[in-house]
Amino acid sequence: MIIYFFFFILSLLPLIEGEGLGLARFLLLSSCFPWSIYLLKKKKITLNLVFYLFFLFLTLALISTLISPVFQRSFNILVLYFVYLIYFLLSQALFKENKPLFKKGLNLALLFPSLSLTLLSFYLLSFKDAPAIPAMNLIFPSFGHNHLVDFLVLSFPLSLFLFLKEENRVKKGLFFLLNLIYLAGFILSFSRGGFLLLLFIAGCFFLKLKKTETSFFKKISLKYVLFLGVFVFLLISLSLFSSLFLEENQIRSEFFQKFTRSPSHQSRLEYWHQSFLSFKEKPIFGWGLDNFRYLSKKYQSQSHFWSWYSHNHFLQLFSETGFLGGLCFLGLILLSLKRIFLTSVKDEFNLNWALKISVLASILQSLFDFNWQFSSVFLLFWVILGFLIKDSEESRETKEYLPKLKPYFLMFFVFIAFLIFLTSFLELKGSFYYFKAREYEENNQFTKASFYYEKVLTSWPFKLERWKKIIEYYQDQGDLDKALAVSQKLGLKEPLNGDNYLVLGDLYFEKNDFLKAIQAYEKAVLMNPQQGEKVYLKIVELYLENNLINSKEIIRVLTNLETLKQERCLLLCLGKESEENVNSLLIKLIQQDDEFNKLNPKEQAKVYFWLTILNIHQQNWEEPISYIKKAVKIDNNLKNKEKYQVLLDELLLIQAIDQSYQSNNFNEAETLAFKLIKTPLLSFYQKFYLAKANNILGEIMLRKEDYLKAEEYFLKAIEINPWDQDFYLNLSFIYVKSKKNDKKEMTLNKCLDFNPWSQKCLRNLNK
Known part of the structure; x- marks a missing residue:
């Protein structure tokens, strides 16, 4: 039973x-x-080396869980690993008790769910607005593509073996149909890794079939497997070729857009690097199971390059359980593989051999995906592995270690x-x-809802995602005190999650506790530096709206923002509204003498430098020049003074060009503009007035009716600074003169792409 x-x-x-x-x-x-x-x-348990390695891994995972910064999340996964061990041992005991029935049951447990899930995924694909489950599942495309492949990798080798080995024509036809359904499931999962694994499975079968004894069986089977391998290879080639040479907007079919999407190898390399950095910080016992999702955000080098999982199960365990835990798990898998491939009948083409290919394919997939994060997949992996190890042990004597400990275990x-x-x-x-x-x-x-939400927090507080929903509920109800209390508790339970601190900061902000709000926001940046820009700009907005002028704090926040955006961007790449906020805050700072005088000369010069940068794109050059002159005068640091002087010289030159042009001294303007555009790029900001110089040269050439040269300069100005509508209008005027209406429309449409608010471009387009 x-x-x-x-x-x-x-x-x-x-x-x-x-x-x-x-x-x-x-x-x-x-x-x-x-x-x-x-x-x-x-x-019925065997105390062999595999058992002891599994138990040792669980012990090390327990230690890493006990010291985990997010104990609740690590505990949930640790429980699953204990479950896997119990099922692993049970599979061996049940196999020994009734081998034929166990094999039939295992076949059913592999083939029936695979068929059901595949048919269900076909049904869901036929609906554009099919309902989706946001949680981990195998058929809804919640993570880029559905993960049906993760299960098919285990079942497809079995179905392929049953088809090739079956002699009854009716059954063989049914297994052939089953193979076709599974193959379609692989294709419609849109998983590149799945295609490669399918090719691996076909290759293993091809090599194995070459050693079979029956010539007729060998001939038919080899042709089928060879056809399968060639088909999959062409499928992979078509997918990669299309993603490399076709633009997404050239493909109208939603199906082919998914099929030809760009490979995500770059993001995987990023996740593996994040695992390495996490491991370096805590190499002994790691960060605790299932905590990679936080570390990925902390160590991401680009925004949105983070994941819940490392896409390599072994690397993830090294970062989460440390060197000892990761090494122990790696040893467990390698020793298990050694055991199942040391059978007495090495060349026999049977059920066990097909399941060994399933195990190998699943291990290979775990090197570049997160298939083992699905409990049903990983559970079945351990059941198959337990059966194969037990079956291989029966063909040779198995040595037990410390059998007297069996009752205690x-x-x-x-x-x-x-x-x-x-x-x-x-x-x-x-x-x-x-x-x-x-x-x-x-x-x-709402009264009853509040009652049950409180019950949720007391009955099982380990489901952290529900805490966030409860905070949102209290916010919607306007009960900020309860929302704040729950948020503070969640911050203690999940200190690695920067999003919690953002929510906490927002709650403090709503309660007008601005200092605590700023502290919470800055903790969020520590946990996820890539959201630093968003957080620091929020702090700037908070300072501005509430007239909080603290010179040292403002300098610190803007310096952090400058460091985050790096030297080549500094503050002039934040977006128009944010730049205006920073500019207004700095002007307020210099207007309050008592606060501004608290800054040392270097910091005061930095404020004027920032104001120069933020006003450099204005048509009036006097304002940024006046700011940078003050920076040159105040700062005594020779390196900084030299940098500020270079910027001042460049601004004075572009001012002279502009003044010469405005006073109709076109020859002098042309000479100075040529001098500027041929000067080596001394500062990054030169590009903003380099575009202006090219535009002036274009206007001069337009006056000379040298349309080719004018077009060249206007195009260069647009290339350097595509946000200035005047450059597009000048270029479109050339196309009007030369009667190139197609180019005129294309230019003005591009203007509207970068400047959707431009009435001038819109009016000229409609003429």
């Missing part, structure tokens, strides 16, 4: 992975207690399974309260 329930759970879990109530996790966790009782009664597993059993009920209870609260909230019964 127990074996039927075992395979029922294995078959059901993939189908309900990611459902909101948590029934899948409840079923998985609660089942461990009866399994452990069964193992205790039968005393079994009692320990019963104790752990009982704790997991209790955990599963507490989790389910928390889920029940949460859904009741959501139901009452949707029905506007």
